[in-house]
Amino acid sequence: MVSDTAAEKISPLPPLAPTPQASAFSRGALLAYLLLIVYASLYPFSGWQSMGLPLQTYLLAGFPRYWTGFDVAINILGYIPLGILTVYALHPKIRGAIAIVLAMLFGIVLSGSMEATQTLLANRVASNLDFFTNSLGALIGGVIGSVSSHLVLERSRLRYYRQRWFSAQASRGLIIFALWPLAQIYPQSYLFGNGQMLPILSDWLSMLLEMPIDLGSLLRNGVQLSVEQYWMAEAIITALSMSGALLALLCMLRDKAPRVVLLLALLVAALAVKTLSTALFFTPENAFTWITPGAQGGVLLGLGLLTGFAFLPSSTQRRCAVGLLIAALIVINVAPTNPYFVATLETWVQGKFLNFNGAAQFLSLLWTVAALWFLLHASHRVKRK
Numbered sequence: 312m313v314s315d316t317a318a319e320k321i322s323p324l325p326p327l328a329p330t331p332q333a334s335a336f337s338r339g340a341l342l343a344y345l346l347l348i349v350y351a352s353l354y355p356f357s358g359w360q361s362m363g364l365p366l367q368t369y370l371l372a373g374f375p376r377y378w379t380g381f382d383v384a385i386n387i388l389g390y391i392p393l394g395i396l397t398v399y400a401l402h403p404k405i406r407g408a409i410a411i412v413l414a415m416l417f418g419i420v421l422s423g424s425m426e427a428t429q430t431l432l433a434n435r436v437a438s439n440l441d442f443f444t445n446s447l448g449a450l451i452g453g454v455i456g457s458v459s460s461h462l463v464l465e466r467s468r469l470r471y472y473r474q475r476w477f478s479a480q481a482s483r484g485l486i487i488f489a490l491w492p493l494a495q496i497y498p499q500s501y502l503f504g505n506g507q508m509l510p511i512l513s514d515w516l517s518m519l520l521e522m523p524i525d526l527g528s529l530l531r532n533g534v535q536l537s538v539e540q541y542w543m544a545e546a547i548i549t550a551l552s553m554s555g556a557l558l559a560l561l562c563m564l565r566d567k568a569p570r571v572v573l574l575l576a577l578l579v580a581a582l583a584v585k586t587l588s589t590a591l592f593f594t595p596e597n598a599f600t601w602i603t604p605g606a607q608g609g610v611l612l613g614l615g616l617l618t619g620f621a622f623l624p625s626s627t628q629r630r631c632a633v634g635l636l637i638a639a640l641i642v643i644n645v646a647p648t649n650p651y652f653v654a655t656l657e658t659w660v661q662g663k664f665l666n667f668n669g670a671a672q673f674l675s676l677l678w679t680v681a682a683l684w685f686l687l688h689a690s691h692r693v694k695r696k
Contacts, residue, residue: 394452418449
């Protein structure tokens with residue numbers, strides 16, 4: 312007979328499968344989507360007033376008299392990603408039926424809170440139909456997430472490329488920079504002009520103090536720009552924002568990643584989204600109105616800046632990306648709004664897409680802040696391997 316020790320040498324035990332790890336990407340994506348829902352549900356954050364009724368009154372009211380299949384579909388679809396991401400965020404500690412139930416409960420609490428808060432907004436209508444359809448969307452998303460979590464989080468081909476091309480702690484950054492093309496959906500004064508916060512802050516201060524306040528005019532001190540200066544301002548904003556975003560992505564890439572392809576793919580995606588959203592918000596004939604002399608010059612200048620920074624060490628690239636994005640944030644808030652853009656914006660009818668437009672504005676306002684948070688976070692400053 313062969314001894315136990317000899318048998319082990321002849322037939323070694325197979326290596327243990329790696330223990331499934333929690334997905335930081337999923338948890339970050341869930342937080343981002345949660346903020347999107349909150350902003351979209353309460354957009355445009357004006358007309359707050361109390362009707363003197365309990366906030367839960369809408370639950371006991373009858374179904375709305377006027378509703379469409381479009382409204383129902385949008386409400387369900389809007390909460391399906393929430394349910395999916397909730398299950399993914401709980402994986403692998405909580406799985407199966409319990410994860411589905413928690414996803415549904417999360418959707419119920421969130422939707423109920425948003426509908427209750429909408430009773431305080433004059434231009435929003437709290438609806439029990441919205442509440443039920445949102446909750447149904449979270450339940451459907453929970454089921455989808457439970458069925459797909461093992462494949463997506465443990466055996467996905469995307470996970471393989473994530474580990475091969477990107478640094479170990481790039482998960483949060485991947486969420487942020489995947490959202491950069493979507494941040495171009497909301498109409499902006501200048502190409503890649505994300506982060507124009509002063510008009511929003513001016514409106515809030517005006518309501519709070521009950522007097523007109525324009526922070527942008529105070530900073531500009533009455534300075535007016537010529538047509539050529541507007542083009543120059545757009546070129547500077549476009550170049551700074553574009554090169555800063557692409558350079559930040561470059562900081563996350565390993566040396567073995569196809570860096571040129573990934574950078575160009577992100578840029579092309581952003582320009583494609585900009586074109587499509589312009590066509591949808593206005594008319595197909597205006598799809599390429601964003602291609603101004605300033606935008607063209609800014610793209611070329613941005614590519615030149617990116618080419619020069621690409622040969623620097625990754626730590627220096629990160630610092631340069633921070634500087635470029637901060638400079639872009641300052642210029643976009645100091646520069647006056649293009650009068651041609653204001654005239655175009657007057658033709659924009661938001662209609663049924665009020666929630667969607669609120670989410671798009673949220674991305675446009677806060678994307679640069681989120682990118683700076685990632686670049687300045689100590690745990691994300693890792694060298695490429």
